[in-house]
Amino acid sequence: MDNPDQLRDDILKDVDAAESVDALEEIRVAVLGKKGRITDMMKGLGQMAPDERKAAGQALNALKDEIADALESKKTTLADADLDRRLMTEKIDVTLPPAPEPQGSIHPISQTIDEITAIFGEMGFTVAEGPDIEDDWHNFTALNIPADHPARQEHDTFYLPGEHGERKVLRTHTSPVQIRTMTAEKPPIRIIIPGRTYRSDYDATHSPMFHQVEGLVIDKTSHMGHLKGCLIEFCSAFFEVDDLPVRFRPSYFPFTEPSAEVDIGCTRDGGEFRIGHGDDWLEILGSGMVNPNVLANCGIDPTEYQGFAFGIGIERLAMLKYGIPDLRTFYDSDLRWLRHYGFRSLEVPGMVGGLVR
Ligand code: DAH
Numbered sequence: 008m009d010n011p012d013q014l015r016d017d018i019l020k021d022v023d024a025a026e027s028v029d030a031l032e033e034i035r036v037a038v039l040g041k042k043g044r045i046t047d048m049m050k051g052l053g054q055m056a057p058d059e060r061k062a063a064g065q066a067l068n069a070l071k072d073e074i075a076d077a078l079e080s081k082k083t084t085l086a087d088a089d090l091d092r093r094l095m096t097e098k099i100d101v102t103l104p105p106a107p108e109p110q111g112s113i114h115p116i117s118q119t120i121d122e123i124t125a126i127f128g129e130m131g132f133t134v135a136e137g138p139d140i141e142d143d144w145h146n147f148t149a150l151n152i153p154a155d156h157p158a159r160q161e162h163d164t165f166y167l168p169g170e171h172g173e174r175k176v177l178r179t180h181t182s183p184v185q186i187r188t189m190t191a192e193k194p195p196i197r198i199i200i201p202g203r204t205y206r207s208d209y210d211a212t213h214s215p216m217f218h219q220v221e222g223l224v225i226d227k228t229s230h231m232g233h234l235k236g237c238l239i240e241f242c243s244a245f246f247e248v249d250d251l252p253v254r255f256r257p258s259y260f261p262f263t264e265p266s267a268e269v270d271i272g273c274t275r276d277g278g279e280f281r282i283g284h285g286d287d288w289l290e291i292l293g294s295g296m297v298n299p300n301v302l303a304n305c306g307i308d309p310t311e312y313q314g315f316a317f318g319i320g321i322e323r324l325a326m327l328k329y330g331i332p333d334l335r336t337f338y339d340s341d342l343r344w345l346r347h348y349g350f351r352s353l354e355v356p357g358m359v360g361g362l363v364r
Pocket of ligand 1: 179180181182221222262263293294316317319
């Protein structure tokens, strides 16, 4: 058997010299582990005479405890030193601003489109797009808009010559993308079409370039009840008003039959509108059941398929929701205006209303 005093001194020296918790663990295993030196010596006790064994056993147990204590205390010392070192090196600079100042902001039109898309996205709509420069067929004819309709007049919109001498038009609404989608795809169709539109208008509520979002649902069973449910749900989610009063007023559009304009309840406070319950109504969109002529123009059998469509002015919605009084300011690129009405990049719209941060 090793000389216990010598052994004790050696081990304690090793413990003292250890520079890491791992090194301590190695020592522990080598001394107190299953095949450790002291464990071996304990096993050797069995071969001793009983009177010797008692004294040796006590001495070994005391040694074992002493080493275990030394290991534990060295471990604490190392952990403390480690913490001290980290405290010294990992400094928190309390003078740093909490987050970098945002560079730029999201334009209210983009924000509004994102919000509208999020709401219809939850209802299973996907986004479709089409060109800003259209032809007469997609913008008017296929949509059942007759040749003598006032919308076709020169002073109402912008025409430009096409490559082959034909007449092109800056689309006056997003409805031509209904035609493009129904010509290219088979029903069922459930899309929204946000995008730029153009008309020859300019005042506080009109701009020559503005935005619309179109909606189109075509399948075998969608009816006026679905149109109403879908639009009521949308209005209430967008304006974040539960039980928002919504009114469907009979109207006329060449591409829908029957057609309805949709009003929401509001209170008029001077020039400002407060959306929700009140004794006034505000028109916000046009809608209707897709006219069978339009389906036929796109090669869809109107005896088999039906559906509904709607068109919403995006500026109008943004002005109402965010209290923006003049539509022309959307396109002035005035940085003060953008800073005031713009949105932070992390203000992501969600279906449940409001902004999810
Ligand atoms: N295209 C119409 C406009 O610009 C809006 C519209 C009304 C679109 C009814 C539709 C609809 O799809 O069904 O005035």
